[in-house]
Amino acid sequence: MKWKQTVSAALCAALAVPAFVLPVSSVRAADADYLPLSVVNPGFEDSAGLPIPGWSILPALPSDGLEVRIAQDRVFSGSNSVKLVDNSTTKSLDLYSAPIPVTAGETYRLSGKVFVEAKSVRAYIRFKKSGSSAPIASVDVLLNTVGKWNDLSLEGKAPDGAEYAELSFYMGAAGTGTAAYVDEIKFERKKPVAPLPLPYDAPVAIGDAVNYALSQSAAYGMGPDGSVEQYVSTVGSPVSFHVVDAVTGAIKFSQPIAGSSDVIWAVTKASDGNVYFSTNGNLYRYLVKEKRIEALGANPSNKQVFDLKASSDGKLYGSTYSATNLGRVFEYDIASGTFRDLGVMKSGQQYARGLGVTDRYVYVGIGTNAHLMRFDRQTEQITEIPIPGVSGTVKTISDVDVYGGKLFAYSGETLYVIDEQTHELLNTITFQTKISPPSPFQPELIYYKLKGELFTYNMQTNTIAKVEGIPELPDDTAIKSHAWITPSTGTFAGHPVLAGMAAFGESFLYDPVTNRYEEHAADLPTSPTQINALEAQGGYVYSGGYQRGMSIYNTHTGEFLYNNKQFHQPEGIGFLNGIVYFGTYSGARMYRLDMTKPLAYNEFEAANPGLAADIEEFQDRPFTMTSGDDKLFIGTFPGYGELGGALTILQETKGTDGTVTGVTYETFRNLVPNQSLFGLAYRDGLVYGGTSPNGGLGSEIADPEGKMFVFDTAAKRVTRTLKPDIPGMTGRIRHIGELAFGPDGLLWGILDSTIDPKGTEEGGYNAYLFALRPDTLEVVKSKKVTTTAYTTSKFRPYYLRWGKDGLLYSTIGRQLYAVDPADLRAEKVVDGTVNLMTLGEDGSIYYAQGSKLYKIPVRIDSASLSLKQPSLGVGDTTALEPAVKLVNGLTAELGGASIAYTSDNPSVAAVENGTVKALSRGSATIRASITLDGRTVEAAPVTVTVAGDSFGKLVFNKGGIVNGSLLFPEPQAGHTVTVEARNGAGEKVAELALDTLSPVGSGKGGYEYKLHLALPGREETLRLYAYRDGQLYSASPRLTPNGSDGK
Missing domain, CATH: 2.40.10.480 (Thrombin, subunit H)
Structure with missing residues (x-):
């Protein structure tokens, strides 16, 4: 028997009024565990009709206008559900369970599935005492979302005196025309779990x-002032539309498109002289004369628009993509402002990708199986134009141009030239993304770019020629638009030239008559x-x-x-x-x-x-990687229309000196047939992998269940394929990944399984964390942490990161969670969707x-301050070294921190930019106020001591000898006094221990001790430091050879 969850009901006026009603509460995964209790016949599978084992009905049936029956026409899982119908204007209807023992003071949860067919139904937990029919207390919730299976989750605490609970679904006497199905009932006792404490602010x-200024589309036209303009879209959040001077690149207009992060794949100029583009399924028009953008509404076909082309008679055509609604084309009538969906262009194909428009036809490029279709604008008949060796293969026809009676069909870096009348394939050309319109000087010529070179194709002779004698074109980016323009200013003023713009705004102008070429950059603002x-x-x-x-x-x-x-x-x-x-x-x-x-x-x-x-083997997207034993393991999804991901094992090669000279790699495709790699972990020669059923965009899933596999790197083969056995999991595994070994030696992973036990996905997924033994692959720990929306990416894995605090951090369910691996307590760290995280x-x-x-940031525990040298001589400097200790025991990274230093005696020691400078004898206390990530903490203060000059007369001769004396106010017998010499770089070059038993007398009011210090080498400058019992006592002025300190 399978458990189920969702319900709704209304309190029966005929029942005794409860003494009090308990509030409904919601519970996060981190708050509690739930222990299942026995419910008789929870899925209504134990009978085909009335009576229903484990359930009672009030009033007894039959009763006019009331119906309760076992239903098979609508079930959430299993074979049966129960249907309640109330068409009575005077009577209520109550379906309630057999008594379930409870303990006073404990909290209980009712869950299930309810499909409201009409109006609403109310669910109850009624707490009762033996011998009394009236509830002591109850909790209830109304379910009134019609037309779908609803989740029920209802909690209540059993009051004093409660001995059992009764679960009820109720329709009141005041209403009529109510109907609902109930299925998959669960009743559970809540076992509170202490929340997982997190160390974060x-x-x-x-x-x-x-940030970048990347364009996926552009067009050219004439501005209101007579200058040639370039109309450019840029990718970003949001996307933006710009107008720049086509000759100078100067920006003339720029506007973000609010609320849109979808790429603008096409920009086109229409017969009304205005410029059109689309994003997020909405069509926009840039009014050239008014220099403003207006929204025209959503097209009726699909949200993803890949191409726009205009006809000469005031129409605009758009090609679209949808995985479910398939590749469709829409028409927009400029005069009337109306849209029309022209339908699917090729049955079963998701991409209507590229367009070519003439007065009679709309040519449509199809993917992910390549087809070239022709839509007759007069008869609306759709005809396929076959391309030998191409049609039906896994390719996409991404664009179509029509020039000189020829069709130019684009597919990747291949251009197919087709006779428009006979449909004969005339030529196959390697090119780079765009061709030009025919030359105004030689109408039989079109131009195109390949890498850094410009070529021509002669439509009459069917021949190709390279344009010689011009600088290299933008090499590493694709051309987004070509046009023939006549500049009004600049080098080419008054002369028609070929214009082109590459993806990052690199633009060029080329005059084929003079063979002159210029390049400039469009001044496009970057956007995130x-x-x-x-x-x-x-x-x-x-x-x-x-x-x-x-x-x-x-x-x-x-x-x-x-x-x-x-x-x-x-x-x-x-x-x-x-x-x-x-x-x-x-x-x-x-x-x-x-x-x-x-x-x-x-x-x-x-x-x-x-x-x-x-990486070859038709691979496209490397989402998952791990490493070990000097190898990088790469898991990939295949390209458009393809099934079958791959594992690639990469190693670096080194020369005799240890320098890396290159890499070698080997690729293994279809380790799990028709599935892609969604997660990887490695240990001791074995790669552990998780899969996704998805292939490249536009592909059809062959095997819908995600799996795990083990790949032996020595044998180069899969040794085992499995599905993790997760206790309590009833749905179909959608995908598995990431995978990661934990400090405990277990292999940890994440998987999504369908909430629906039948495997339908629209209701979303249960997100499980699990750990298994790598030797037996037995699951030893698992927990459903959260749920994942149906719209989740089917390509990007859920990340697992092990923190130094012993917690496991993850994007499970596209949310950011921390998990205690010992007891699987989980706590959401931040609200909102989180696809990407790292530590x-x-x-x-x-x-x-x-x-x-x-x-x-981790919470701050304390801050400290230290001095590289706590004792200084006058004129010396030393660096302050702040540190912030975090509650996780680690030291914070202080990047971006603001630190304010103060000295309580700035005449002795001043602080500037984290450096202390000694100014006079004495001591000063230094404090620091550290602001890090919006938090301010005061560091424990430090004291700097500045020593004065207590040396007698010092002489530094060229032979490297320093003679002089050191003065003290009292005898130094019993103390250790050392003198060290430091050079101009602050390095100690010599050291001397003074005889403290034999002062030579007193001078300057104290006891004088002679010193004679021999240096091991030549020094240009010198400074002496004297230490008494390890503490700095005196610092001399700087000395130079043959000089003295002037005393």
Whole structure:
């Protein structure tokens, strides 16, 4: 029998009024454990009709207008539920359980599942005493969300005198037309658990971690002043739209699109002279003459819009993506301001990706199985244009242009040239993302970029030629738009030129007549992007940006020391023997970074960071990594339309001098057939992995249940595949990961299983933490910590981080939790969604929300202050060394701290920027007020002693001999007196112990002791320090050879 949870009911007026009603309370996972109690027939599976074992009905049936029946037409789990219907205007309906023994003073919880078909139902826990039908007390909750299975969770404390509880579902006499199904009832006793104490203060915002000006779309047009303008979108949170001067790159207009973090994939100029773009499913128009943006509403097809193209007759067409609603195209009529959904362009395909528009047709590129479709704008007939060797394969036709009777279909770095009339494939060209419109000088020519070179394609002769004699084009980024423009200013004023813009605003102008070429940068404002990857090691926090970008934050200084705007989108970050590896999308390329060396980025070859490995086997997204035995283990998801992730094992190669010369790697695909790698751990030659059923975007899941596997690195094969046996888990495992070995030697992991025992996912997932023995793979600890929303990422694992405080920190359920591994008490650390987190060296938690990097600092225990030299001579300086001790026993990193120093005797010792300078004989107390992460603490004060000059006349001769004396006010017999000589660098070069038994007499009112100090080498300057019983007594002025102190 399976347990179930959700209910709703209303208190029956005919029942005795309770003495008091207990308040309903909600309980977090960290607050309590719940011990199940026996409920007779909790899932209503024990009969097919009335009577219902373990349950009673009031009034007795049949009764006009009332119905209670065992139902099979709507169940949450199992075969049966119970349905209650109240169509009576005078009678109430009550379904209640057999008595369940309870103990006064204990707290109990009723849970279950309720589907409200009409109006509402109320659920009760009624606490009663034997021999009395009236409840002593009750708690209740109304469920009135119609049309879905609702979760019921109702708690109450048994009052004094209570001996048993009665569970009830009730519909009142005052209402009519109510109907509900009830299923999966549970009744549990609450076992309070002490909350897990956490050592943290409130989070503080560090700031936007990754900023860039990355564009995924652009267009050209004429501005209201007659100048040529460039219309550019940039990625960010939010995304933004900009207008720049196409000749100079100067910004003319810029506006963030409020509430949108979705990429603007297409910008187009329409027949009305205005510019259109889309984000988050909404269409926008930039009014060129008015220089403002207006929202036009949501398209009726899908939220994700990939391309926009305009026709000459006032229409705009958009291509869209949806995993469930499939790839559709919409039409927008500019004159009427109305949308129209043109439907799915290719049955079963999720991407309508690229568009080409003529007066008669709309050509649509399809993915993830490539197809080229033609939509007839007059007849609305859809026809496929087959591309030999391409159609039906795992590719995407990402864009379509129509020039000179030719169709140019884009797919990655391949351009297919097709005759528009005959549909013959004429040519296959390797290119880079965009082609130009036909040249105004030679209409048979179109231009395109490949790496750093410009090429032409002749549509008449079907030939390709490289443009010679011009500088290299922007090499490492894709062109987002080409156009032929006629500048009104600058070098090319009055002459048509080819314009192009790459992804980071790098723009060029090319005159094919004179072969002149100029390049400039569009002055695009940078904007923050969502943090997509986050890891920490060795005092650095590494952040990867969505779409592009990477930054390094120094936790010791509290500053970002590096921001790379061009870095490919990191999906995961791993470490191998102190070296950082970034796994990037797309193509699963691995970049290597050594923080002990200067930073110098190269996208295509070894550098720092630089390309180390390009994982093949159709792999795309390296989300999970671990290391051990000088190997880096990389788990990946495949590319678009593909199933079957891979494990890659990477090792660094070294020369005879120990210098790293490169890497070697081996990739093993489909270790678990048709599944991707969602988590990895390694120990003693074995890789332990967790999987996700998902493949690349656009793929269809073949095996819906996540699994674990063990891979033997020596045998190079999987030795075992399993599903963790979690007590009480009834749903289907959706994915497993991360995995990590704990200090206890157990292998810990996280998995999501469907809340619905039947495996449907729309209701979300139960998020389990578990630990198993690595030798037997037996689960020895497990707990459902929280629930995960159905919308959770099916690609990014849930992270596990072991703190130095012995706690386990995790993003389980896309929330930030701390867990005590001993008893599995769990406590949420912060509210809100947290996908990414890591731990600093001092135990602080760093996490990301949107574009912001946050720090959760450990609470401060105390602060201290020390002096590098507590005793100084006049003129000496010494550094103050503040330290903050945290409650976890670690020392805080003081990056970004503000420290205010004070001296109570500044005439003796002054403090500036953390340095003490001795000014005169005496002592001074130094205090420090330290403000760190918004908290201020006073450090225990320190005392600095400044010694005066008690030397007699000193002479420093060129032979390296210092002669002189030291004066005391009293005899020094019984004391130890030493004199040391320090050079100009402050280094001790000689030391002498004085004879304290034989003063040579008194001078200057005291006892005088002679000194004769021989130096081992030549020194340009010298200063003497005298110590009495280890304490500084006197410091001389600086001495030079053949000089004296002037006494």
